[in-house]
Amino acid sequence: MSTSHATPRETTEGTVYTVTGGDWDEVVQSAVTSDDERIVVNMGPQHPSTHGVLRLILEIDGETVTEARCGIGYLHTGIEKNLEYRTWTQGTTFVTRMDYLTSFFNETAYCLGVEKLLGIEDQIPDRATVIRVLLMELNRLSSHLVAIATGGMELGATTIMIYGFRDRELILDAYELITGLRMNHAFIRPGGLAQDLPPGSVDHLREMIKTLRKNLPEYDALATGNPIFQGRMRDVGYLDLTGCMALGATGPILRAAGLPHDLRKSDPYCGYETYDFTVPTTESCDAYGRFLVRLEEMRQSLNIVEQCLDRLAPGPVMVADKKIAWPAQLALGPDGLGNSLDHIKKIMGTSMEALIHHFKLVTEGFRVPAGQAYAAVESPKGELGAHVVSDGGTRPYRVHFRDPSFTNLQAMAAMCEGGQVADVIVAVASIDPVMGGVDR
Amino acid sequence: MTGEQEPRGDERGGEGAVPAARDATGEVIGVRKGMFGAQNGGDTSGYGGLVRTVALPGAASRPYGGPRTGPGEEGVFDEIADELEGALEEQDLLPENAIEKTVVDRGEMTFHVAREHLVRVARTLRDDPALRFELCTGVSGVHYPGDKGRELHAVYHLRSLTHGRLVRMEVSAPDADPHVPSLVEVYPTNDWHERETYDFFGLIFDGHPALTRIMMPDDWQGFPQRKDYPLGGIAVEYKGAQIPAPDQRRSYT
Numbered sequence: 182m183s184t185s186h187a188t189p190r191e192t193t194e195g196t197v198y199t200v201t202g203g204d205w206d207e208v209v210q211s212a213v214t215s216d217d218e219r220i221v222v223n224m225g226p227q228h229p230s231t232h233g234v235l236r237l238i239l240e241i242d243g244e245t246v247t248e249a250r251c252g253i254g255y256l257h258t259g260i261e262k263n264l265e266y267r268t269w270t271q272g273t274t275f276v277t278r279m280d281y282l283t284s285f286f287n288e289t290a291y292c293l294g295v296e297k298l299l300g301i302e303d304q305i306p307d308r309a310t311v312i313r314v315l316l317m318e319l320n321r322l323s324s325h326l327v328a329i330a331t332g333g334m335e336l337g338a339t340t341i342m343i344y345g346f347r348d349r350e351l352i353l354d355a356y357e358l359i360t361g362l363r364m365n366h367a368f369i370r371p372g373g374l375a376q377d378l379p380p381g382s383v384d385h386l387r388e389m390i391k392t393l394r395k396n397l398p399e400y401d402a403l404a405t406g407n408p409i410f411q412g413r414m415r416d417v418g419y420l421d422l423t424g425c426m427a428l429g430a431t432g433p434i435l436r437a438a439g440l441p442h443d444l445r446k447s448d449p450y451c452g453y454e455t456y457d458f459t460v461p462t463t464e465s466c467d468a469y470g471r472f473l474v475r476l477e478e479m480r481q482s483l484n485i486v487e488q489c490l491d492r493l494a495p496g497p498v499m500v501a502d503k504k505i506a507w508p509a510q511l512a513l514g515p516d517g518l519g520n521s522l523d524h525i526k527k528i529m530g531t532s533m534e535a536l537i538h539h540f541k542l543v544t545e546g547f548r549v550p551a552g553q554a555y556a557a558v559e560s561p562k563g564e565l566g567a568h569v570v571s572d573g574g575t576r577p578y579r580v581h582f583r584d585p586s587f588t589n590l591q592a593m594a595a596m597c598e599g600g601q602v603a604d605v606i607v608a609v610a611s612i613d614p615v616m617g618g619v620d621r
Numbered sequence: 622m623t624g625e626q627e628p629r630g631d632e633r634g635g636e637g638a639v640p641a642a643r644d645a646t647g648e649v650i651g652v653r654k655g656m657f658g659a660q661n662g663g664d665t666s667g668y669g670g671l672v673r674t675v676a677l678p679g680a681a682s683r684p685y686g687g688p689r690t691g692p693g694e695e696g697v698f699d700e701i702a703d704e705l706e707g708a709l710e711e712q713d714l715l716p717e718n719a720i721e722k723t724v725v726d727r728g729e730m731t732f733h734v735a736r737e738h739l740v741r742v743a744r745t746l747r748d749d750p751a752l753r754f755e756l757c758t759g760v761s762g763v764h765y766p767g768d769k770g771r772e773l774h775a776v777y778h779l780r781s782l783t784h785g786r787l788v789r790m791e792v793s794a795p796d797a798d799p800h801v802p803s804l805v806e807v808y809p810t811n812d813w814h815e816r817e818t819y820d821f822f823g824l825i826f827d828g829h830p831a832l833t834r835i836m837m838p839d840d841w842q843g844f845p846q847r848k849d850y851p852l853g854g855i856a857v858e859y860k861g862a863q864i865p866a867p868d869q870r871r872s873y874t
Binding site: 259430448544555574575587591620 | 785821
């Protein structure tokens with residue numbers, strides 16, 4: 182590189198420019214356009230602060246990120262393809278593993294889609310719907326707790342991490358009590374639920390809510406007013422409403438930009454219109470706003486869980502239609518969770534027809550009339566949509582999940598470019614992507 | 622429950638929904654023979670001779686119905702169709718050229734759009750104040766090998782936050798010419814979604830800024846979610862018996 186005013190010459194200490202007067206703008210310009218200080222940093226896919234196997238490709242100039250791109254696909258497991266080789270009921274076992282932090286939302290979106298195709302939305306028992314809402318709201322709490330906990334950890338605020346996982350543990354205990362598993366439940370099934378709530382679970386949940394009510398204000402006390410926390414979060418990862426709409430960002434990102442859009446209010450499902458809750462928003466468009474939105478949503482979710490417990494009435498948890506309903510309920514036997522002994526006694530000892538029915542429904546599955554349906558739920562991360570297509574067979578013809586993490590992660594570049602490298606971590610944490618959902 | 626669809630009204634359109642008349646034949650995507658998946662002898666059930674046509678719900682005719690906004694009003698689906706057709710006519714585009722057919726099924730409305738007019742229709746759906754579908758929830762590809770000449774479908778779900786509505790837009794391309802215009806200029810959110818659909822179905826979105834694979838490795842051969850692409854997997858021995866790979870097992874469709 183040479184200009185008429187600055188002639189470079191190579192020395193043992195690097196290039197030396199001899200400036201001989203004239204136009205300094207050109208000198209500055211040539212320094213800016215030279216590639217000396219610009220490096221491309223590969224962050225991830227194995228990096229503790231990229232939320233799983235996310236690869237960030239950052240072009241940095243000093244401490245400033247000039248370009249940021251995402252590399253994804255490291256956790257692609259072909260779930261959508263696999264679904265096409267299983268029955269409709271087995272599908273829940275797969276979708277629950279997509280975004281593994283929001284299992285119940287995946288299961289519900291999928292089941293609502295299948296039920297829409299079957300035309301049985303009105304036949305789902307109330308108790309099943311209430312339990313679905315209850316589990317989803319508990320799941321919103323646990324997902325937001327992870328978002329806040331890991332987000333804090335990436336800032337170096339390990340206390341928030343410890344607190345967050347402590348409280349999430351309470352919720353996972355409740356899952357374990359209800360579904361038998363801490364993750365990957367496959368509990369919500371087309372037509373209802375795999376199993377009713379076990380005895381004592383309502384009391385357990387009420388106790389848990391009491392503990393959580395005591396614990397939630399601690400996040401406020403610890404972080405909300407904390408000057409270091411604010412210093413790291415405010416005006417970082419900025420994405421305004423226009424950006425959100427263009428990039429399709431939903432969930433806390435959209436609500437932190439001031440738009441109170443929540444599918445539970447705007448396009449209610451599972452009877453959400455009958456619950457009393459508010460949709461929190463902030464106007465700050467930044468990571469701090471998203472933190473505040475998540476914090477308030479957790480409080481609202483606790484309220485909804487309480488309302489669910491109040492309106493739980495005894496009743497069936499599976500549709501009455503024997504052509505669709507899973508023939509057996511799960512029960513705990515000496516060898517673990519399985520078909521209830523009463524049911525096995527019936528099909529093996531007394532009714533040949535019941536045995537045939539059980540065998541047909543379990544191995545072959547039910548047929549779903551041809552067509553397509555789209556069911557969307559408001560997951561903790563945004564709009565989670567399931568596009569479900571049937572060709573009239575016993576297996577899904579095509580299932581596509583519109584995962585909010587996948588869509589929201591596109592906003593990473595818009596949030597990070599022009600900012601500091603350290604702020605990339607904060608911005609990505611505020612998107613709260615889960616790679617299981619992004620890559621599926 | 623066979624592949625044939627009874628023409629049924631929009632029974633879930635809510636209180637006072639107007640049922641939409643439906644073409645009874647539907648869109649045939651394949652023919653299914655037999656019952657138990659046994660293709661080479663061995664089926665003694667007597668169902669081996671069954672032949673059934675697989676058809677997706679066919680085009681609906683006016684009125685489309687949908688939930689009503691008030692007593693005496695027309696259904697929301699008619700409102701959307703009226704507005705869209707009117708807006709297209711204003712742009713000197715004949716609605717019947719742009720919209721191949723309109724399907725109303727299970728309380729959802731689908732516009733099947735001719736691919737050469739896709740961008741214009743999407744822009745109209747986004748910008749027209751009476752439509753205002755601001756949010757695109759991405760692309761979902763579907764492969765119908767039996768739908769000759771329109772094997773590859775791209776399905777878009779558009780949400781209007783202003784009016785609280787959802788419509789589906791579907792566009793198709795033949796296997797031989799898998800090109801569909803990109804919607805990234807209208808909905809930037811479709812960037813990754815189109816890359817994903819390209820990656821899995823080989824649909825080429827013309828005009829996309831950087832159409833590369835996104836999930837599969839860059840040097841991957843083939844498009845995994847097409848129906849003719851095998852799932853793969855290996856047989857596993859369990860307690861002395863060979864359990865075939867999932868795509869080799871008997872299917873009951």
